[in-house]
Amino acid sequence: MKKMTTTRLQSLKGDRPIVCLTAYTTPIAKVLDEHVDLILVGDSVGMVLHGFDSTVPVTLDMMTMHGAAVRRGTKKSLLVVDMPFGSYQESPMQAYRNAKHLMQETGCDAVKLEGGADFTETIYHLTSGGIPVMGHIGLLPQSVNVDGGYKIKGRDSKTHKKHLEDAKAIEQAGVFAFVIEGTTEKLATKISKAVSIPTIGIGSGVGCDGQILVTDDMINMFPDFTPTFLKKYADAHDLIEKAVKDYTKDVKSKKFPGSENSF
Numbered sequence: 001m002k003k004m005t006t007t008r009l010q011s012l013k014g015d016r017p018i019v020c021l022t023a024y025t026t027p028i029a030k031v032l033d034e035h036v037d038l039i040l041v042g043d044s045v046g047m048v049l050h051g052f053d054s055t056v057p058v059t060l061d062m063m064t065m066h067g068a069a070v071r072r073g074t075k076k077s078l079l080v081v082d083m084p085f086g087s088y089q090e091s092p093m094q095a096y097r098n099a100k101h102l103m104q105e106t107g108c109d110a111v112k113l114e115g116g117a118d119f120t121e122t123i124y125h126l127t128s129g130g131i132p133v134m135g136h137i138g139l140l141p142q143s144v145n146v147d148g149g150y151k152i153k154g155r156d157s158k159t160h161k162k163h164l165e166d167a168k169a170i171e172q173a174g175v176f177a178f179v180i181e182g183t184t185e186k187l188a189t190k191i192s193k194a195v196s197i198p199t200i201g202i203g204s205g206v207g208c209d210g211q212i213l214v215t216d217d218m219i220n221m222f223p224d225f226t227p228t229f230l231k232k233y234a235d236a237h238d239l240i241e242k243a244v245k246d247y248t249k250d251v252k253s254k255k256f257p258g259s260e261n262s263f
Contacts, residue, residue, distance in 0.1 A: 012209070019038075020036060022041070023039050033077050038200075042214065113135070115140065116163075123135070136179040154188075177200060188205050189207025221237050
């Protein structure tokens with residue numbers, strides 16, 4: 001199949017839903033690449049693989065390492081790497097320097113950053129300099145400390161205007177698509193109809209042009225994590241635990257290694 005590009009992704013709006021998942025390692029990327037349109041190396045890696053309580057501690061070096069690993073397993077899908085907290089907020093020049101680093105060191109197709117109208121200058125600076133940008137509005141995980149927690153957006157219809165303004169502003173600044181996270185379905189649908197570029201939802205309902213989930217959540221690596229928006233499609237946690245128990249039992253009983261496992 002042809003390599004997915006930003007322009008090909010944009011052409012899917014109104015044609016069919018766009019399929020996206022996260023990856024942080026080469027083996028998972030190889031599995032996803034056969035099926036999805038877009039692979040995101042999300043800063044969620046901090047919580048999923050490194051045990052952080054939020055995405056805030058994630059560094060540029062961490063995103064570079066995981067981005068390069070995923071690149072080695074990705075041939076078809078559009079590969080997007082998150083810009084971590086503190087790597088773009090200071091100035092458009094800082095953002096360009098760090099985005100260039102991510103693209104050169106990982107080989108990704110685009111970067112993603114969080115924020116609405118306040119970041120239009122930064123987005124324009126990146127896109128005019130040859131760096132494709134994916135946006136992210138609604139619930140912003142990197143701003144969780146300012147927000148006072150993970151709060152669903154759009155419950156009060158009076159706030160819809162601000163979110164719509166954010167969406168239109170980053171579209172005009174040059175993003176090729178954007179994530180809508182943690183909003184009511186009504187608001188996300190309204191935003192998706194108001195812009196000409198794809199919207200990718202997570203916890204924002206079926207009205208978006210595509211959907212994304214954290215792969216490790218979707219395969220139930222964390223049984224205690226059960227938010228309303230998440231559907232679990234496998235039980236990797238129990239599968240791995242059973243394998244470990246069986247291995248432990250075989251080692252203790254000297255059933256492993258057997259003659260067929262020895263030289």
